[in-house]
Amino acid sequence: MKRLLLPIAFALVAEPMNSCGPDYTTSEDFRFWLLQPQLADARALHPFYFTTEILYSTDYDAITALPYAANIAEWHAVVGDAVPDEAIAHALYGTTSATAKNNAFLARLAQLKSGWPEYFAFALRCEKLNTSPDP
Incomplete structure (x- = not known):
């Protein structure tokens, strides 16, 4: 007890x-x-992942359908009617160091001076950074 x-x-x-x-x-x-x-x-x-690779898949159709014509038209306004659009397109999207010497667009940029040749070289260098996928 x-x-x-x-x-x-x-x-x-x-x-x-x-x-x-x-x-x-x-x-x-x-x-x-x-x-x-x-x-x-x-x-x-749910958790938020701050990366485009997880949230969004790569849309290759949107990448290949970039506004090439608008870009060529802008450069055409800079160099004038003396340079054909094919030369501009070749310089922008298909130039190698071997074919750059004979390009009418690049020759016209060299004539203009005012920093246009340097800007074009800078834009080509930056294009690799802007179009590369996320690490």
């Missing part, structure tokens, strides 16, 4: 217990749902 007296005395005294964990009687349980969004079927809580 003496053995039961102490547990009965503790059971009769109602003291609130303070735990170091979350209180499940409040909205604290939502914190755990944020860690597992599939439990609450909350698709908006």
